[in-house]
Amino acid sequence: MKLPRSIAGWTIAxxxxxxxxxxxxxxxxxxxxxxxLGFEVPETRSVGDHTGTxxxxxxxxxxxxxxxxxxxxVTEWRAFYRFTxxxxxxxxxxxxxxxLADIAPDRFFGVAAWEGLGAVATAIGLRLDARRGIPxxxxxxxxxxxxxxxxxxGTGPAGAAPADAVR
Numbered sequence: 001m002k003l004p005r006s007i008a009g010w011t012i013a014x015x016x017x018x019x020x021x022x023x024x025x026x027x028x029x030x031x032x033x034x035x036x037l038g039f040e041v042p043e044t045r046s047v048g049d050h051t052g053t054x055x056x057x058x059x060x061x062x063x064x065x066x067x068x069x070x071x072x073x074v075t076e077w078r079a080f081y082r083f084t085x086x087x088x089x090x091x092x093x094x095x096x097x098x099x100l101a102d103i104a105p106d107r108f109f110g111v112a113a114w115e116g117l118g119a120v121a122t123a124i125g126l127r128l129d130a131r132r133g134i135p136x137x138x139x140x141x142x143x144x145x146x147x148x149x150x151x152x153x154g155t156g157p158a159g160a161a162p163a164d165a166v167r
Contacts, residue, residue: 004073006134008081008125013073015084015118020066026059033059038107078126078134085123092116 004010026033030052031041045051072080095112098104 002074005076006078006125006129008078008122008129009073009076011118011122011125012069012081012084015122016066016069016073018066019062019069023059023061023063023066026055026062030055030059036107037111038105081122081126085119085126088115088119088122092119 004013022033025036033055034041034051069084071077092112092115095104095108095115099106099109099112
C-alpha cells in the first residue's frame with residue numbers, strides 16, 4: 001500500500017486503519033468491543049435481545065468503512081476527504097446528544113470526540129495542503145528522484161484522470 005501523499009491523507013488513513021481494526025475487534029471479540037464503549041456485557045441475554053446482531057452489523061460496517069477510507073487515501077480522493085469532514089461533524093453531534101440525553105453511556109462520548117477531532121484534523125489538513133499547493137481536486141505524485149510534483153487539475157500521472165475526476 002502506498003503511504004498518504006498529503007496531510008489530509010494521513011488523517012484519513014489513521015481513521016481508516018482504526019475503523020478497520022475496531023470493526024475486526026467487534027467481529028472477533030464482541031464482548032471486548034462492548035466493554036470499551038462502556039456497555040454492560042451480561043452473562044446471558046434475554047430472548048429478543050439482538051445486541052449481538054446489531055454489533056455484528058455495525059462492526060462489519062466499521063470494517064468496510066476502514067477499507068473505503070484506506071482506498072480513498074491510496075487514490076488521494078480529496079473530494080471524499082471533504083465529504084468526511086461534514087459527516088463526521090454530524091456524527092459528533094448525534095453521538096454527543098446521545099450521551100447528554102442518557103441514551104448512551106458517558107464513555108461513548110469518546111467515540112463522539114474521536115469523530116469531532118478527526119473531522120477538525122482533516123479540515124486543517126485540507127487547508128494546509130491547499131497552502132502547500134495541492135489543488136483541491138489534484139493528485140500529488142511522488143514519482144521521480146525525491147521530488148514531489150503536483151498534477152494539474154484534470155490530469156494525473158501518465159495521463160490518468162485524478163481520483164475525484166467525477167464530481
